[in-house]
Amino acid sequence: xxMKPLGDTIRCVEWEELPPRARNIPDGFNPMDAGVxxxxxxxxxxxxxxIKVCGKGRRTGITFAEGLDSPLLAGASKEAGxxxxxxxxxxxEKGLEFIGYCAKFSKTIAMAQAGGISEIEEFLxxxxxxxxxxxxxxxxxxxxxxxFKIVALSSNPAxxxxxxxxxxxxxxxxxxxxxAVIDAATALLIxxxxxxxxxxxxxxxxxxxxxxxxxxxxxxxxSAAVYVCTFDDAVANGLYERVCMMKGEVATIEGKxxxxxxxxxxxxxxxxxxxxxxxxxxxDGTGTSMPGIWIDNAMQNEPKRPVVRxxxxxxxxxxxxxxxxAWCADxxxxxxxxxxxxxxxxxxxxxxxxxxxHRDYSIFTPLAIEPSxxxxxxxxxxxxxxxxxxxxxxxxxxxxxxxxWSGGAFDATGSGETLAEYTADKYGSGRVAEVKLSxxxxxxxxxxxxxxxxxxxxxxxxDQDLANDLRAIEEVDGIxxxxxxxxxxxxxxxxxxxxxxxxxLALAIFASIEMRQGPVEVVSSHRRKSAGILEGYQ
Numbered sequence: 217x218x219m220k221p222l223g224d225t226i227r228c229v230e231w232e233e234l235p236p237r238a239r240n241i242p243d244g245f246n247p248m249d250a251g252v253x254x255x256x257x258x259x260x261x262x263x264x265x266x267i268k269v270c271g272k273g274r275r276t277g278i279t280f281a282e283g284l285d286s287p288l289l290a291g292a293s294k295e296a297g298x299x300x301x302x303x304x305x306x307x308x309e310k311g312l313e314f315i316g317y318c319a320k321f322s323k324t325i326a327m328a329q330a331g332g333i334s335e336i337e338e339f340l341x342x343x344x345x346x347x348x349x350x351x352x353x354x355x356x357x358x359x360x361x362x363x364f365k366i367v368a369l370s371s372n373p374a375x376x377x378x379x380x381x382x383x384x385x386x387x388x389x390x391x392x393x394x395x396a397v398i399d400a401a402t403a404l405l406i407x408x409x410x411x412x413x414x415x416x417x418x419x420x421x422x423x424x425x426x427x428x429x430x431x432x433x434x435x436x437x438x439s440a441a442v443y444v445c446t447f448d449d450a451v452a453n454g455l456y457e458r459v460c461m462m463k464g465e466v467a468t469i470e471g472k473x474x475x476x477x478x479x480x481x482x483x484x485x486x487x488x489x490x491x492x493x494x495x496x497x498x499x500d501g502t503g504t505s506m507p508g509i510w511i512d513n514a515m516q517n518e519p520k521r522p523v524v525r526x527x528x529x530x531x532x533x534x535x536x537x538x539x540x541x542a543w544c545a546d547x548x549x550x551x552x553x554x555x556x557x558x559x560x561x562x563x564x565x566x567x568x569x570x571x572x573x574h575r576d577y578s579i580f581t582p583l584a585i586e587p588s589x590x591x592x593x594x595x596x597x598x599x600x601x602x603x604x605x606x607x608x609x610x611x612x613x614x615x616x617x618x619x620x621w622s623g624g625a626f627d628a629t630g631s632g633e634t635l636a637e638y639t640a641d642k643y644g645s646g647r648v649a650e651v652k653l654s655x656x657x658x659x660x661x662x663x664x665x666x667x668x669x670x671x672x673x674x675x676x677x678x679d680q681d682l683a684n685d686l687r688a689i690e691e692v693d694g695i696x697x698x699x700x701x702x703x704x705x706x707x708x709x710x711x712x713x714x715x716x717x718x719x720x721l722a723l724a725i726f727a728s729i730e731m732r733q734g735p736v737e738v739v740s741s742h743r744r745k746s747a748g749i750l751e752g753y754q
Contacts, residue, residue, distance in 0.1 A: 247454040247457040252284065255453045258281075259443065266411065266440070267402065267410075269424075270412075270442075273416065273446045274416055276446070277450065278414050279310075279384075283320075291362055293362050298364050299382055300364050300366075300367070303315070306387040306390040308354065314368050318368075338357075341367070355367055364381070379404065381409055384414065387416065398424075401413070417492045417498035417499070422498070447495065451476065456471075486684075486687065500692050505690060508687065511687065512683075513669075515683065516678065519558070521675070521678070523596045524597050525598045525600070526610075527602075528601045540603065541606075544609050544610065545609070556618070564584070565584050565619055565620055566624055567580060567583060567614075568720045570716055572631075577600050579720040580598075580611055581723070604631075604634065608639070612642065622731070625648070625649040625726050626723070636650040651723060651726065655692075658722075659694075662695070662696040662722050664726075668725065669686075685717035
């Protein structure tokens with residue numbers, strides 16, 4: 217049995233695309249009229265298969281619903297179907313939060329007023345290891361007069377096969393050994409136990425997502441069910457109105473629209489992560505590879521390192537070639553000449569270029585190398601909707617005037633192959649690498665770039681767009697890279713940044729290691745470059 221999410225969650229959902237019941241607030245609406253739980257929480261609890269799995273959006277209240285159901289189950293007699301309940305979260309804090317829900321609900325149930333429960337107890341759960349030894353796990357427990365109990369374990373037990381009753385595995389995708397926990401939990405069914413597995417997704421390749429697909433494909437027969445609960449489902453069922461009620465605020469349509477946009481926009485360019493965490497659509501990757509603190513440390517303000525941007529209208533290509541070249545030459549004089557003067561004569565320079573013509577940004581990244589092997593980008597050049605001939609004109613001008621230039625690397629994948637080939641012909645294939653970006657290449661070179669940030673040996677311009685590009689690097693089956701997005705996933709595909717700076721910088725790192733053959737002596741309108749190599753460069 218597979219239950220579908222509300223509406224179309226395949227794209228990044230806009231406010232106007234939500235169904236009317238999600239965008240409106242009925243006159244006199246009281247979010248508590250239907251009771252403590254929202255409709256999706258009720259639907260989840262009504263599923264009575266031995267195994268049920270919920271792929272959910274964050275903070276949609278599924279765990280909260282289990283916190284209400286668990287006291288009813290543990291407080292019931294054996295004849296009425298009562299049993300022990302074990303909650304296994306991915307952190308100690310989750311266990312405390314869950315047991316708190318259960319205690320609060322228990323005290324509102326009539327039997328609690330008759331002394332039917334004890335207070336929350338902290339105790340050591342004896343967990344038997346595979347080698348026969350035991351390990352004590354800090355746990356929390358509520359005992360009921362029925363003889364049953366609710367136990368919240370603070371960490372994953374090594375062997376849960378010895379437990380009997382209902383097991384709730386929360387944030388299952390984030391457990392240390394997801395597959396082993398799921399396999400062990402199913403053993404509880406032999407004696408009439410039940411298993412609820414709840415989680416936001418953590419990548420397509422995660423065993424949690426594989427379990428969902430197996431159930432949806434019918435491999436578990438009628439013994440298992442999948443329920444999908446998205447953020448939009450919760451919004452349609454009154455989540456915003458409940459937030460306002462808890463905060464003592466008046467719920468308004470304008471306030472709801474602003475609140476919804478704030479939640480969605482809080483993910484910035486990380487659209488794949490937003491879809492995963494809000495829309496329950498697993499992404500190809502499994503997490504950000506570049507901690508924000510590394511990026512912040514690399515974005516030093518002094519000296520100023522500019523980002524030069526050129527974005528052209530669609531009708532620019534209608535101009536005559538000579539007119540386009542003249543316009544571009546004037547733009548170079550006004551915008552490129554000033555930043556070239558910021559480059560230091562004493563340092564070797566390489567570059568990386570990630571090509572794009574229409575949808576993404578074409579980014580050229582010079583990289584200076586100090587004798588200490590510290591690297592920095594004196595400036596970054598971005599081009600959007602710039603014809604290939606004009607990109608060639610600009611890039612070749614920069615190469616001709618880059619101090620002590622000793623090598624570079626081009627993205628020669630797809631449409632970038634032509635410019636890469638022409639540049640290698642002009643400057644020599646020994647100095648210009650034509651790189652076919654692939655998983656194997658990313659697997660070798662992206663970690664080397666990330667290492668520069670971790671070691672604090674690289675400096676890049678302090679620019680929010682560039683920071684967002686670096687944060688877009690994700691682990692995809694163990695390889696850090698920028699995951700591809702489908703065009704229909706994008707709100708505005710014509711201006712979407714696809715993490716474009718990250719591969720450009722990785723190509724520059726590649727060039728700084730593989731393509732340095734000594735600086736090229738060239739004469740420019742600015743100055744003559746020295747052909748010597750400073751001692752100490754490695």
